[in-house]
Amino acid sequence: MQQRVFSGIQPSGVPTLGNYLGAIRNWVPMQDTHDCLYCVVDLHAITQFQKPEDLLRQTREMAAALLACGLDPERCILFVQSHVPAHAELGWLFNCVARLGWLNRMTQFKDKAGKNAENMSSGLYVYPNLMAADILLYKATSVPVGDDQKQHLELANDIAQKFNHDYGVALFPRIEPFIGATAARVMSLRDGTKKMSKSDPSDQSRINLNDADDDIANKIKRAKTDPEPLPDSLAELEKRPEARNLVGIMAAVTGREPAQVLAAHAGQGFGQFKPALADALVAHLSPIRAEMARLLEDTDALDAALRRGAEKAEAIALPILAEAKAAMGFLPRR
Numbered sequence: 142m143q144q145r146v147f148s149g150i151q152p153s154g155v156p157t158l159g160n161y162l163g164a165i166r167n168w169v170p171m172q173d174t175h176d177c178l179y180c181v182v183d184l185h186a187i188t189q190f191q192k193p194e195d196l197l198r199q200t201r202e203m204a205a206a207l208l209a210c211g212l213d214p215e216r217c218i219l220f221v222q223s224h225v226p227a228h229a230e231l232g233w234l235f236n237c238v239a240r241l242g243w244l245n246r247m248t249q250f251k252d253k254a255g256k257n258a259e260n261m262s263s264g265l266y267v268y269p270n271l272m273a274a275d276i277l278l279y280k281a282t283s284v285p286v287g288d289d290q291k292q293h294l295e296l297a298n299d300i301a302q303k304f305n306h307d308y309g310v311a312l313f314p315r316i317e318p319f320i321g322a323t324a325a326r327v328m329s330l331r332d333g334t335k336k337m338s339k340s341d342p343s344d345q346s347r348i349n350l351n352d353a354d355d356d357i358a359n360k361i362k363r364a365k366t367d368p369e370p371l372p373d374s375l376a377e378l379e380k381r382p383e384a385r386n387l388v389g390i391m392a393a394v395t396g397r398e399p400a401q402v403l404a405a406h407a408g409q410g411f412g413q414f415k416p417a418l419a420d421a422l423v424a425h426l427s428p429i430r431a432e433m434a435r436l437l438e439d440t441d442a443l444d445a446a447l448r449r450g451a452e453k454a455e456a457i458a459l460p461i462l463a464e465a466k467a468a469m470g471f472l473p474r475r
Protein backbone atom coordinates (compact mmCIF):
# COMPACT_ATOMS: atom_id res chain seq x y z
CA MET A 142 0.00 0.00 0.00
CA GLN A 143 1.14 3.54 -0.73
CA GLN A 144 2.13 5.74 2.17
CA ARG A 145 -0.61 8.08 3.22
CA VAL A 146 0.12 11.80 3.11
CA PHE A 147 -1.88 14.51 4.86
CA SER A 148 -1.27 18.21 4.66
CA GLY A 149 -3.29 21.27 5.54
CA ILE A 150 -3.24 24.89 4.52
CA GLN A 151 -5.15 27.75 6.09
CA PRO A 152 -7.68 29.62 3.95
CA SER A 153 -5.81 32.89 4.26
CA GLY A 154 -6.82 34.08 0.80
CA VAL A 155 -5.06 33.81 -2.52
CA PRO A 156 -1.72 32.13 -1.89
CA THR A 157 1.54 33.97 -2.44
CA LEU A 158 4.44 32.82 -4.57
CA GLY A 159 5.99 31.78 -1.25
CA ASN A 160 3.08 29.47 -0.37
CA TYR A 161 3.19 28.10 -3.90
CA LEU A 162 6.92 27.40 -4.25
CA GLY A 163 7.40 26.51 -0.58
CA ALA A 164 4.46 24.13 -0.17
CA ILE A 165 1.71 23.71 -2.72
CA ARG A 166 3.99 22.93 -5.65
CA ASN A 167 5.49 20.01 -3.76
CA TRP A 168 2.08 18.52 -3.11
CA VAL A 169 1.48 18.03 -6.82
CA PRO A 170 3.98 15.25 -7.68
CA MET A 171 3.13 13.37 -4.46
CA GLN A 172 -0.27 12.61 -5.96
CA ASP A 173 1.41 10.02 -8.17
CA THR A 174 3.47 8.33 -5.49
CA HIS A 175 1.36 8.58 -2.34
CA ASP A 176 -2.19 8.28 -1.15
CA CYS A 177 -2.78 12.01 -0.57
CA LEU A 178 -5.27 14.04 1.45
CA TYR A 179 -5.08 17.81 1.21
CA CYS A 180 -7.21 19.94 3.45
CA VAL A 181 -8.21 23.60 3.63
CA VAL A 182 -8.09 24.01 7.40
CA ASP A 183 -10.85 26.49 8.16
CA LEU A 184 -11.22 25.31 11.77
CA HIS A 185 -7.61 26.30 12.32
CA ALA A 186 -8.21 29.68 10.66
CA ILE A 187 -10.81 30.73 13.25
CA THR A 188 -8.36 30.36 16.12
CA GLN A 189 -7.83 34.03 15.27
CA PHE A 190 -10.93 36.09 14.43
CA GLN A 191 -12.05 35.90 10.79
CA LYS A 192 -14.77 38.07 9.32
CA PRO A 193 -17.41 35.59 8.14
CA GLU A 194 -17.48 36.94 4.59
CA ASP A 195 -13.69 36.74 4.41
CA LEU A 196 -13.57 33.17 5.67
CA LEU A 197 -16.18 32.12 3.14
CA ARG A 198 -14.46 33.79 0.18
CA GLN A 199 -10.97 32.76 1.21
CA THR A 200 -11.95 29.12 1.64
CA ARG A 201 -13.09 28.98 -1.98
CA GLU A 202 -10.08 31.00 -3.12
CA MET A 203 -7.68 28.59 -1.49
CA ALA A 204 -9.46 25.55 -2.88
CA ALA A 205 -9.49 27.06 -6.38
CA ALA A 206 -5.82 27.97 -6.08
CA LEU A 207 -4.90 24.42 -5.05
CA LEU A 208 -6.76 22.99 -8.02
CA ALA A 209 -5.26 25.56 -10.38
CA CYS A 210 -1.78 24.66 -9.14
CA GLY A 211 -2.31 21.06 -10.16
CA LEU A 212 -4.10 19.18 -7.40
CA ASP A 213 -6.41 16.78 -9.17
CA PRO A 214 -9.55 15.50 -7.41
CA GLU A 215 -9.12 12.23 -9.31
CA ARG A 216 -5.66 11.68 -7.86
CA CYS A 217 -5.95 13.15 -4.37
CA ILE A 218 -8.63 13.92 -1.81
CA LEU A 219 -9.08 17.68 -1.57
CA PHE A 220 -11.55 18.89 1.03
CA VAL A 221 -12.49 21.49 3.60
CA GLN A 222 -11.78 20.59 7.23
CA SER A 223 -15.14 21.73 8.66
CA HIS A 224 -16.97 19.49 6.16
CA VAL A 225 -15.68 16.46 8.05
CA PRO A 226 -16.85 16.97 11.66
CA ALA A 227 -14.72 14.02 12.77
CA HIS A 228 -11.73 16.43 12.80
CA ALA A 229 -13.32 18.49 15.55
CA GLU A 230 -14.38 15.37 17.42
CA LEU A 231 -10.98 13.69 17.44
CA GLY A 232 -9.52 17.12 18.24
CA TRP A 233 -11.59 17.14 21.43
CA LEU A 234 -10.47 13.64 22.36
CA PHE A 235 -6.88 14.80 21.90
CA ASN A 236 -7.51 17.87 24.08
CA CYS A 237 -7.95 15.28 26.81
CA VAL A 238 -4.75 13.41 25.94
CA ALA A 239 -2.27 16.24 25.36
CA ARG A 240 -0.72 17.68 28.53
CA LEU A 241 -0.70 21.41 29.31
CA GLY A 242 3.05 21.20 29.74
CA TRP A 243 3.43 20.03 26.16
CA LEU A 244 1.33 22.88 24.80
CA ASN A 245 3.22 25.38 26.93
CA ARG A 246 6.35 24.56 24.97
CA MET A 247 4.89 25.42 21.57
CA THR A 248 6.88 28.30 20.15
CA GLN A 249 4.28 29.17 17.52
CA PHE A 250 1.70 29.98 20.18
CA LYS A 251 4.19 32.23 21.91
CA ASP A 252 5.04 33.93 18.61
CA LYS A 253 1.41 34.49 17.68
CA ALA A 254 0.26 35.53 21.14
CA GLY A 255 3.22 37.71 22.02
CA LYS A 256 2.55 39.65 25.20
CA ASN A 257 -1.15 39.23 24.64
CA ALA A 258 -1.59 35.56 25.59
CA GLU A 259 -4.39 36.27 28.06
CA ASN A 260 -6.46 37.67 25.26
CA MET A 261 -5.98 34.85 22.75
CA SER A 262 -8.73 32.31 22.07
CA SER A 263 -8.44 28.98 23.82
CA GLY A 264 -8.61 27.48 20.34
CA LEU A 265 -5.27 29.03 19.45
CA TYR A 266 -3.75 27.31 22.45
CA VAL A 267 -5.03 23.84 21.53
CA TYR A 268 -4.44 24.37 17.82
CA PRO A 269 -1.70 21.69 17.73
CA ASN A 270 -4.12 19.11 19.15
CA LEU A 271 -6.49 19.70 16.24
CA MET A 272 -3.58 19.47 13.84
CA ALA A 273 -2.66 16.09 15.35
CA ALA A 274 -6.27 15.02 14.88
CA ASP A 275 -6.20 16.09 11.21
CA ILE A 276 -3.33 13.75 10.51
CA LEU A 277 -4.10 10.82 12.80
CA LEU A 278 -7.76 10.70 11.74
CA TYR A 279 -6.42 9.14 8.54
CA LYS A 280 -3.45 7.33 10.10
CA ALA A 281 -1.31 9.39 7.73
CA THR A 282 2.40 8.80 8.20
CA SER A 283 3.94 11.43 5.99
CA VAL A 284 3.25 15.13 6.39
CA PRO A 285 4.73 17.73 4.08
CA VAL A 286 5.25 20.83 6.22
CA GLY A 287 7.58 23.74 6.62
CA ASP A 288 10.15 23.99 9.39
CA ASP A 289 7.78 26.10 11.47
CA GLN A 290 5.42 23.13 11.84
CA LYS A 291 7.92 20.47 12.90
CA GLN A 292 7.35 21.09 16.58
CA HIS A 293 3.63 20.49 16.05
CA LEU A 294 4.40 17.15 14.40
CA GLU A 295 6.49 16.10 17.38
CA LEU A 296 3.55 16.96 19.59
CA ALA A 297 1.27 14.90 17.35
CA ASN A 298 3.62 11.96 17.82
CA ASP A 299 3.56 12.46 21.58
CA ILE A 300 -0.24 12.44 21.51
CA ALA A 301 -0.34 9.30 19.33
CA GLN A 302 2.07 7.52 21.64
CA LYS A 303 0.30 8.52 24.83
CA PHE A 304 -3.06 7.52 23.37
CA ASN A 305 -1.73 4.12 22.28
CA HIS A 306 -0.06 3.62 25.65
CA ASP A 307 -2.89 4.83 27.91
CA TYR A 308 -5.55 2.83 26.08
CA GLY A 309 -3.37 -0.19 25.36
CA VAL A 310 -3.78 -0.13 21.59
CA ALA A 311 -1.55 0.17 18.54
CA LEU A 312 -3.98 2.45 16.76
CA PHE A 313 -2.00 5.51 15.73
CA PRO A 314 1.16 5.26 13.63
CA ARG A 315 4.31 7.33 13.85
CA ILE A 316 4.30 10.48 11.73
CA GLU A 317 7.30 11.67 9.77
CA PRO A 318 7.69 15.20 8.43
CA PHE A 319 8.22 15.23 4.70
CA ILE A 320 10.54 18.00 3.63
CA GLY A 321 10.20 18.38 -0.12
CA ALA A 322 13.40 18.13 -2.13
CA THR A 323 12.41 21.16 -4.15
CA ALA A 324 10.81 23.28 -1.45
CA ALA A 325 12.04 26.81 -2.05
CA ARG A 326 12.15 29.36 0.73
CA VAL A 327 10.86 32.52 -0.85
CA MET A 328 11.69 35.78 0.86
CA SER A 329 10.07 39.22 0.84
CA LEU A 330 10.81 41.31 -2.25
CA ARG A 331 11.47 44.25 0.07
CA ASP A 332 13.75 42.48 2.54
CA GLY A 333 15.66 39.34 1.59
CA THR A 334 15.99 38.28 5.22
CA LYS A 335 12.23 38.06 5.89
CA LYS A 336 9.90 35.37 4.62
CA MET A 337 7.43 36.40 1.90
CA SER A 338 4.19 36.73 3.83
CA LYS A 339 0.56 37.58 3.33
CA SER A 340 0.61 39.52 6.56
CA ASP A 341 3.32 41.95 5.42
CA PRO A 342 1.66 45.40 5.22
CA SER A 343 3.31 46.09 1.87
CA ASP A 344 1.77 44.30 -1.11
CA GLN A 345 5.02 45.11 -2.96
CA SER A 346 6.76 42.58 -0.71
CA ARG A 347 4.95 39.62 -2.26
CA ILE A 348 3.60 38.15 -5.46
CA ASN A 349 0.06 36.83 -5.16
CA LEU A 350 -1.02 34.00 -7.44
CA ASN A 351 -3.76 36.23 -8.86
CA ASP A 352 -1.53 39.25 -9.60
CA ALA A 353 -1.88 40.54 -13.17
CA ASP A 354 1.14 40.23 -15.47
CA ASP A 355 1.89 43.96 -15.12
CA ASP A 356 1.79 43.75 -11.34
CA ILE A 357 4.23 40.87 -11.38
CA ALA A 358 6.60 42.74 -13.69
CA ASN A 359 6.35 45.92 -11.59
CA LYS A 360 6.92 44.15 -8.31
CA ILE A 361 10.00 42.44 -9.68
CA LYS A 362 11.26 45.69 -11.18
CA ARG A 363 10.91 47.43 -7.82
CA ALA A 364 12.23 44.51 -5.77
CA LYS A 365 15.06 45.42 -3.44
CA THR A 366 18.51 44.44 -4.75
CA ASP A 367 22.10 45.50 -4.40
CA PRO A 368 24.19 47.30 -7.04
CA GLU A 369 26.52 44.36 -7.85
CA PRO A 370 26.16 42.12 -10.90
CA LEU A 371 25.20 38.50 -10.32
CA PRO A 372 28.13 36.42 -9.07
CA ASP A 373 29.27 33.19 -10.65
CA SER A 374 29.39 31.13 -7.46
CA LEU A 375 26.81 30.02 -4.93
CA ALA A 376 29.19 30.96 -2.13
CA GLU A 377 29.16 34.59 -3.28
CA LEU A 378 25.40 34.50 -3.72
CA GLU A 379 24.91 33.29 -0.12
CA LYS A 380 26.10 36.65 1.19
CA ARG A 381 23.48 38.60 -0.76
CA PRO A 382 19.99 37.80 0.53
CA GLU A 383 18.02 39.75 -2.09
CA ALA A 384 20.05 38.44 -5.02
CA ARG A 385 19.83 34.95 -3.64
CA ASN A 386 16.07 35.20 -3.33
CA LEU A 387 15.57 36.35 -6.93
CA VAL A 388 17.91 33.66 -8.24
CA GLY A 389 16.06 31.08 -6.15
CA ILE A 390 12.72 32.18 -7.60
CA MET A 391 14.11 32.05 -11.12
CA ALA A 392 15.45 28.55 -10.50
CA ALA A 393 12.14 27.34 -9.07
CA VAL A 394 9.92 28.64 -11.86
CA THR A 395 12.20 27.45 -14.64
CA GLY A 396 12.88 24.03 -13.15
CA ARG A 397 16.60 24.60 -12.65
CA GLU A 398 19.10 24.68 -9.80
CA PRO A 399 20.34 28.09 -8.58
CA ALA A 400 23.82 27.15 -9.87
CA GLN A 401 22.41 26.69 -13.37
CA VAL A 402 20.71 30.08 -13.18
CA LEU A 403 24.03 31.64 -12.16
CA ALA A 404 25.79 29.89 -15.01
CA ALA A 405 23.32 31.50 -17.41
CA HIS A 406 23.18 34.97 -15.84
CA ALA A 407 26.49 35.57 -14.02
CA GLY A 408 27.86 39.04 -14.72
CA GLN A 409 24.46 40.51 -15.50
CA GLY A 410 23.20 43.43 -13.48
CA PHE A 411 19.66 43.43 -12.15
CA GLY A 412 18.62 45.74 -14.99
CA GLN A 413 19.07 42.73 -17.22
CA PHE A 414 18.18 39.91 -14.86
CA LYS A 415 14.91 41.33 -13.52
CA PRO A 416 13.10 41.51 -16.89
CA ALA A 417 14.13 37.91 -17.59
CA LEU A 418 12.83 36.88 -14.18
CA ALA A 419 9.57 38.80 -14.68
CA ASP A 420 9.04 37.02 -18.02
CA ALA A 421 9.70 33.62 -16.50
CA LEU A 422 7.33 34.32 -13.60
CA VAL A 423 4.56 35.58 -15.86
CA ALA A 424 4.92 32.53 -18.12
CA HIS A 425 4.64 30.25 -15.10
CA LEU A 426 1.90 32.06 -13.19
CA SER A 427 -0.48 33.36 -15.83
CA PRO A 428 -1.99 29.93 -16.65
CA ILE A 429 -2.50 29.33 -12.91
CA ARG A 430 -4.19 32.70 -12.52
CA ALA A 431 -6.48 32.01 -15.49
CA GLU A 432 -7.47 28.58 -14.17
CA MET A 433 -8.12 29.98 -10.70
CA ALA A 434 -10.40 32.67 -12.16
CA ARG A 435 -12.23 30.06 -14.22
CA LEU A 436 -12.82 27.87 -11.16
CA LEU A 437 -14.05 30.79 -9.07
CA GLU A 438 -16.60 31.72 -11.71
CA ASP A 439 -18.47 28.47 -11.14
CA THR A 440 -18.75 28.14 -7.38
CA ASP A 441 -21.38 25.41 -7.71
CA ALA A 442 -18.92 23.16 -9.51
CA LEU A 443 -16.18 24.07 -7.05
CA ASP A 444 -18.39 23.38 -4.02
CA ALA A 445 -19.47 20.06 -5.55
CA ALA A 446 -15.85 18.99 -6.03
CA LEU A 447 -15.20 19.85 -2.37
CA ARG A 448 -18.25 17.91 -1.25
CA ARG A 449 -17.00 14.81 -3.06
CA GLY A 450 -13.62 15.30 -1.44
CA ALA A 451 -15.25 15.50 1.99
CA GLU A 452 -17.23 12.33 1.32
CA LYS A 453 -14.09 10.41 0.39
CA ALA A 454 -12.21 11.78 3.40
CA GLU A 455 -15.03 10.93 5.76
CA ALA A 456 -15.21 7.37 4.46
CA ILE A 457 -11.62 6.89 5.70
CA ALA A 458 -12.00 8.94 8.85
CA LEU A 459 -15.16 7.53 10.44
CA PRO A 460 -13.91 3.96 11.03
CA ILE A 461 -10.69 5.31 12.56
CA LEU A 462 -12.60 7.70 14.82
CA ALA A 463 -14.83 4.78 15.82
CA GLU A 464 -11.77 2.70 16.73
CA ALA A 465 -10.43 5.53 18.86
CA LYS A 466 -13.73 5.96 20.68
CA ALA A 467 -14.10 2.24 21.24
CA ALA A 468 -10.58 2.10 22.67
CA MET A 469 -11.52 4.86 25.12
CA GLY A 470 -14.64 3.10 26.30
CA PHE A 471 -17.37 5.26 24.84
CA LEU A 472 -20.72 3.50 24.76
CA PRO A 473 -21.44 2.82 21.10
CA ARG A 474 -24.62 4.36 19.71
CA ARG A 475 -26.68 1.39 18.56
Ligand code: TRP
Nearest residue numbers: 147148149150182185272275284
Ligand atom coordinates in the same frame (compact mmCIF):
# COMPACT_ATOMS: atom_id res chain seq x y z
N1 TRP B 1 -0.66 24.32 11.02
C1 TRP B 1 -0.44 24.26 9.60
C2 TRP B 1 0.08 25.60 9.12
O1 TRP B 1 -0.29 26.62 9.63
C3 TRP B 1 -1.70 23.92 8.86
C4 TRP B 1 -2.18 22.55 9.22
C5 TRP B 1 -3.31 22.26 9.92
C6 TRP B 1 -1.56 21.34 8.88
N2 TRP B 1 -3.44 20.91 10.03
C7 TRP B 1 -2.40 20.31 9.41
C8 TRP B 1 -0.40 20.99 8.17
C9 TRP B 1 -2.07 18.98 9.27
C10 TRP B 1 -0.08 19.66 8.05
C11 TRP B 1 -0.91 18.64 8.59
O2 TRP B 1 0.83 25.62 8.16
